[in-house]
Structures are given as structure tokens and as C-alpha cells.
Amino acid sequence: MSELWPELIGAVGLVAVLAYAILAGADFGGGVWDLLATGRRADAHRRAIAEAMGPVWEANHVWLIFVIVLLFTCFPGAYAALSVAFFVPFHLILAGVVLRGASFVFRAHGREAVATPSSWGRVFGIASTITPVLLGACLGAISTGNIRVQGGVVSAGSTLAWLRPFPLVTGLLALAVCAYLAAVYLTIETEGEREVQEDFRRRALRVWCIAGALSVAALLLAAVEAPRLWGELTAAPAGTALVFGALLAPASAAAMWRRRYGIARVLAVGQVVVLLAGWALAQWPYIIYPDVSLHGAAAPEATLRAVAFTLPFGLGLLLPSLWLLFTVFKGRNPALPGGTITEPGP
Amino acid sequence: MDTLTAARLQMEVSLGFHMIFAAVGMAMPLMMLIAEGRYLRTGDTEALRLAQTWAKVTAVLFAIGAVSGTALSFELGLLWPRFMAFAGPLIGTAFALEGYAFFIEAIFLGLYLYGWKRLSPRAHWLCGVPVAVSGALSGILVVSANAWMQSPVGFKLGPDGMPVDVDPVAALFNPAWPYMAAHSTISTYQAVGFAAAGVYAWALLRNRAPWRRHYNRLAVLISMSLGLVAALLQPFVGDLLAKRAHLAQPAKLAAMEGQFRTERGAPLRLGGLPDPATGETRWAIEIPRALSILATGDPQGEVQGLEAFPRDQWPNVVITHLAFQVMVGAGVAMIGVGLWFLWAWWRGRPARATTSGAGRGLLAGAGVDWASRRWLLWGLVLASPLGFLALQAGWIVTEVGRQPWIIYRVMRTSEAVTPAAEVGSSLAAFVLLYTGLTVALVALLRRLARTTDSPEAGSPEAGRPATKEGAAGIPVRA
Numbered sequence: 025m026s027e028l029w030p031e032l033i034g035a036v037g038l039v040a041v042l043a044y045a046i047l048a049g050a051d052f053g054g055g056v057w058d059l060l061a062t063g064r065r066a067d068a069h070r071r072a073i074a075e076a077m078g079p080v081w082e083a084n085h086v087w088l089i090f091v092i093v094l095l096f097t098c099f100p101g102a103y104a105a106l107s108v109a110f111f112v113p114f115h116l117i118l119a120g121v122v123l124r125g126a127s128f129v130f131r132a133h134g135r136e137a138v139a140t141p142s143s144w145g146r147v148f149g150i151a152s153t154i155t156p157v158l159l160g161a162c163l164g165a166i167s168t169g170n171i172r173v174q175g176g177v178v179s180a181g182s183t184l185a186w187l188r189p190f191p192l193v194t195g196l197l198a199l200a201v202c203a204y205l206a207a208v209y210l211t212i213e214t215e216g217e218r219e220v221q222e223d224f225r226r227r228a229l230r231v232w233c234i235a236g237a238l239s240v241a242a243l244l245l246a247a248v249e250a251p252r253l254w255g256e257l258t259a260a261p262a263g264t265a266l267v268f269g270a271l272l273a274p275a276s277a278a279a280m281w282r283r284r285y286g287i288a289r290v291l292a293v294g295q296v297v298v299l300l301a302g303w304a305l306a307q308w309p310y311i312i313y314p315d316v317s318l319h320g321a322a323a324p325e326a327t328l329r330a331v332a333f334t335l336p337f338g339l340g341l342l343l344p345s346l347w348l349l350f351t352v353f354k355g356r357n358p359a360l361p362g363g364t365i366t367e368p369g370p
Numbered sequence: 371m372d373t374l375t376a377a378r379l380q381m382e383v384s385l386g387f388h389m390i391f392a393a394v395g396m397a398m399p400l401m402m403l404i405a406e407g408r409y410l411r412t413g414d415t416e417a418l419r420l421a422q423t424w425a426k427v428t429a430v431l432f433a434i435g436a437v438s439g440t441a442l443s444f445e446l447g448l449l450w451p452r453f454m455a456f457a458g459p460l461i462g463t464a465f466a467l468e469g470y471a472f473f474i475e476a477i478f479l480g481l482y483l484y485g486w487k488r489l490s491p492r493a494h495w496l497c498g499v500p501v502a503v504s505g506a507l508s509g510i511l512v513v514s515a516n517a518w519m520q521s522p523v524g525f526k527l528g529p530d531g532m533p534v535d536v537d538p539v540a541a542l543f544n545p546a547w548p549y550m551a552a553h554s555t556i557s558t559y560q561a562v563g564f565a566a567a568g569v570y571a572w573a574l575l576r577n578r579a580p581w582r583r584h585y586n587r588l589a590v591l592i593s594m595s596l597g598l599v600a601a602l603l604q605p606f607v608g609d610l611l612a613k614r615a616h617l618a619q620p621a622k623l624a625a626m627e628g629q630f631r632t633e634r635g636a637p638l639r640l641g642g643l644p645d646p647a648t649g650e651t652r653w654a655i656e657i658p659r660a661l662s663i664l665a666t667g668d669p670q671g672e673v674q675g676l677e678a679f680p681r682d683q684w685p686n687v688v689i690t691h692l693a694f695q696v697m698v699g700a701g702v703a704m705i706g707v708g709l710w711f712l713w714a715w716w717r718g719r720p721a722r723a724t725t726s727g728a729g730r731g732l733l734a735g736a737g738v739d740w741a742s743r744r745w746l747l748w749g750l751v752l753a754s755p756l757g758f759l760a761l762q763a764g765w766i767v768t769e770v771g772r773q774p775w776i777i778y779r780v781m782r783t784s785e786a787v788t789p790a791a792e793v794g795s796s797l798a799a800f801v802l803l804y805t806g807l808t809v810a811l812v813a814l815l816r817r818l819a820r821t822t823d824s825p826e827a828g829s830p831e832a833g834r835p836a837t838k839e840g841a842a843g844i845p846v847r848a
Contacts, residue, residue: 100454103447
């Protein structure tokens, strides 16, 4: 049992990455649609996005902090190596994270109306677009084998690993997935605003096609640039996840096509979960292929145990709180008779 | 600029920037709870308006604190990868626990900020409680990590220079933590209380909006009650911390005090400029034996000077000493202004009908209302930045005073720094980014202040959103 601590914490880390992707990913996607909002209903789009994100984006963002804390506490060697290899993209991600959050609150709480295009609005949109590409590229780069760590020292060529075609395509794929999730969620948020809802439905279907093309491209590039990942993805068990994902993806698009928004949301989330879990299965047992493994980078057992013991306590507080947050803001508003959350205030 | 200097500067800029917002995220929710609580008890709509303004300020500043805190969690590794590879398993538990607290704070802040219409008044107020509590807790917990860098425990050094026999619980409860956590937590309430009081004192002074007098008075009262209590507690905690430094980090205490020679009956130096070349601290006002009394409790107690340590283990004496003087000076000034406010408030209490004739006189009040004492208001305005000044200066004392060590007597800062060549560029980028954000933020806060400055804003209906974008604005409950 004792040797399974790294796996346990690794699984918790994966769950946190999934939560970040499903929740904060959609917030990034919201920024993308804010940037791309055009036409007569552009204002309505921006308003719907801001209202959907407002109460929840900060809580969603904390999952990233949680992932980083788990990484440096429980796999400090991996964190140190990634910090050196990704010095440039991590700094760019930080600039993106800081600018996105700052511009969102500056716009929301300044007197600028959310809807009219503003300079803070553009900063928000651009930062929301660039950050997921960089995050996706870093995730792709650790599977390629181009980051080498010998005796705790990151070799010189590793700092460019994220700039190769495969990581760049996984970065774009991450962006497309964020935009897809956001559009799917927004069809539910805009219930009652028929035209806006239709706009997001069309956008969801369009970006679904782009995401599909990028997935195929990423898979083909993996065969060349990340041969081990490709090998794992084309065999059980990661391959099973891949097949499962390949079935879920068209199903969620079909539900969107038929305006079954609730079902489409569940399937879209499932699709992202399967995609990331499949990647994690293929990547296992490495954090950075081929030199840093889950066990090789693990902190002493006492630390892993201490963190594991905080989990029931932490999650025991966290999950009911999150449930409350999403029930209050993502359910029907009890203050408005028969209303939904997008209905104007009384 | 060499990588080490650039990395230290980037850390200082990032931490100094984050600290301001973290402090606001800890203290402001308590102030907004007090204001909303007053509205719930008395029906005072001005108190409600105050709570709503402070909620907006909290919303903006908490968000900046959250994202700049995220930046720090990456920068720890980006700038100090060897330190984190060593210390991550030891200080990580503090960060993990802080993570939960921060999560709770973010969740309930979302409920509080956007829930004015969706929650009952009582439920809404209750949602603010976890924000204030977990805000304070996350600050307390994260300081454990820094305290461990000052008093590293819970491990043995292995043959490869890495820690073995790791005990993360011992590291979490390291001996410096309670003192540092108390000192820094109190300082956040002090900084935010005095800063806010100054803003509203300025509004009272200008009196451009006489219809806002009650609102501004209330704001000063709430901020100053917090700031004054904190300012009065701080010297006691600070004294404990200095006594601890005397035992655990004598080189830091020597640098703080500009004490070069080891001596019995050491004087306390106020001001002055230490000169490491000659080993003298010139132009200081010296209070005989006071340092020995403060550090050891004995007028003849021995205080180690910097000469007791190899030269390459000295912190930067000039910076540490001057920053310490700034912190103590600001702290004393805040106590003075705080007590002045207390006296004026006491004198200005409306006379009660029930007060017997014998009770009248000095204690019975009926004097000038404190809000009409212009000199006092000027004092509050001038004291406004002192709390944050002391907060920043205090961090410089503790961080620069620990140098050249990143982990005291275990790892030097120079050993921990990243091999990356681009630190100069990332430093420039972060300075630019944070400067830009600061400018934008000041403009935004001024705008937020103006929204409550017009007579229309005095009516409870004015806070209502005209359109549905008002989900981000905060309507007043009817």
C-alpha cells in the first residue's frame, strides 16, 4: 500500500486538472467568444458571458493554484524541472492569468458597461485566448521526450520543447475545447433569449468541427513527435479511452444540433474528461517523459501522507461550498418567480 | 544585472505587489461585514451603501490578489527551482491548507458579491463570514512557509544535500510561525483600517458632499476601530518577535538595530545610518541599555553584534536597519493618531440625558464632534499610507534580514536561483505589468469613490441596475 501514495496524489492532481479544464476552461472560452462577438447581438453575447462567469470564475481559477501546490509539494523534482524548462511559457501564462483576471474585474466593477467594446474588454479577450494555448502547449510538450532532465539538471535544448508542432497543435486544441465548452454552457445560460442561444449553438457546432480537425492533427503529429504517447494511445487502456472519446464527441455535437442543451453539456464534459484522462493514462507513469516519473519525482512519503490526510478535511469543506455556489448561481433564481438567471432584475 | 539580483528584485516586486491585495482581501471583508451587520440591526441604509462599496472594492482587489498570488506560486519555482525542490515537501502542507482556505474564500466571495438579490439578508451576511474567516486563515497559513525559511525544522540534511527524515507537520508548526503569523495578520487589519480611514477623513475634510457626512463618519469609525485595536496590539507582538530574533536569528536583530559590536548593556538606536565599512552606526539617537532590556529583559544582557558572524553571512545592514526604522516609526505614528482619534471620539460623544450631573465634565463628552476637528482629519489623512508602508518595510526587514540565506543556515539564496538566462526580461515585464495595473487600479478606485459622491447616489434606488448587466453591479434590497 505504502508505495501507492504517489499514484493516489497523482490521481487527485488529475482530478484537479480535470476540474480546472471543465470549469476554468469554459471561462477562458467565454473570453474567446467575448473577443469574437460581432453583429447586432454582440452586446447580448458579452453580457451573457460576463454574467455567467462573474460569480464563479475566481473559485474555478483556484483549481490551478491547487494543481501547482500539489505539484511542488508532492512532486517537487518535477515542479523544479518544469519551472526551468518552461521559464518563458510559464511567465507568459502568468501574464495572461493576471491580465485576464484584472481586466475582467476592471470591466465588471468599473462604470464601463460590460457590453460596449472597451480596451479592458479586448485585454480580457486576448488574454483568455492566449493563456489556454500556452497551457495546452506545455501539457503537450511534456509528452514529447524533448525535455531532458539528467541528475536534476534540465538540459539546454529543453527550453524550446514547447515550440514544436505537436505542442502547438495541442495548445490550439486546448483553446478550441475551451471555446466549445463555453459555447455549450452558454446555450443553457441564455435559456429564454432565443436568438442569443441560437448564436451560441451555431458557434458551438462550428468550433466543434475545428476541435475535431485539431484532434486528428494532434494524433497524427503524436506519431512523429511523441512516439511513446502514440504507442500508448493506440493500445489498451489509453486506447480504450480514445475510442470512448471518439464516440462521445459526435454524440455531444448531435445533442447540440438537436437543441438538447442539457444532454450536450453532460456529453461535452464527458468528452473533455475522457480526452484528458486518456492522455494521463498514456503518459503514466511519467510526469515529464522520459526522465521524470511519478515515483522518481515523489516527495518523501511523510509529505504525501500529510497532504493525503488534509484531503478529506479540505474536500469536506470544499465540495458543499462549491455545491452551494453552483446551486445559487447556476440553478433557477428563487428570487425571480419562474425566472432564469438571465432574466433582467425586477 | 546578474541573475541573482534580477530574481531577487522580481520576487520583491511580485511579493510587494501581491501583499497589498492579500492584506485587503484579509481585512476588508471584516469591515464590510461590520457595515452590513449594522444595516441589518439598525436599518441604516448608509451602512448598507458602505458595505456595498467595500464589497466592490474587495471584489476588485481580491481578484488582483488571487491572480498575483497565482503568479507567486509559479514564480517560487521559476526563480528559485532548487529552493522549491528542497523545500516543497516541507512547506507544501502550509500551501495546501492555505489552498483550501483560499478556495472557501473565493467561493463565498462569489456568493456574497453576486448574491444580494438571490439570498435572504441574513443568508447574505452569513456568506460574508467565511470570506473574512478564511481570508485571515489563508494569510496565517501561508506565513508558516515563510516562517519555516527563518526557522527550518522537520528534516535532516541527507548526504546529497537534500532533506531526509522529512516531518511536514513539524515544518508546518515551526517555532517562528505563531509570532510571524500574529505580527503579519494584525498588520493587515492595521494597514487596511488606517488606509480606509484616511480616504473617508479626506472626504469629510473636503466636505464636497455634505449629504454624505453620516456615511463618511461611519466609514472612519469602522476603519479606525479595526486600525486602532491592531495598532495597539502590534508593539506587544513585535516585542515577542524581536526577543525571538535575539535567540534564533541574532544576525538579523543586529542588522535591524545597527549593532556591530557584541556588548552588554546595548543601546537602542533610533534612526541613524549604519556603515558596514567602519562598523559604526552614525547619527542615531541612542537610548542607553534599551536594546539589552528589550532583547533579553536585563539591562546588562548581552546582545550579539554583526562582528560575531563571518562577513559573508551578514545581511545588508543599511537596508535592514532603515526598513526597521521606517516600520517602527510608522507604527508609533499610527498609535499616536489612533489614540488622538479615540480621545476626540470620546470627547465628542453626544451627552446622554441619563448622565448625572456629577458625571459631566471631562468624561461626559458633549464636546466637538470628532468629524469636525480638522486637525484630526488631517492626521488621519496623513496616517493613511503608514500601515501599508509599515507592512512593506516589515517584509523587507524579515526577508533582507535573513540574507544571504534563503533557508536560514541551510541554503544560500545564490544556490537556489534559476539557471535561466531570461530573468532580466521577465523582471522588466513584471515591473511593467504591475505598474500598469497599479495605474489602472487607482483610476478605477477613484471612479468607485465618485459613484457614492453624487446626491442621486444618496437615494437607495440609485444603486439599482437599469439593465440586466447589473448582475455585476449591486442593487439595494428594497
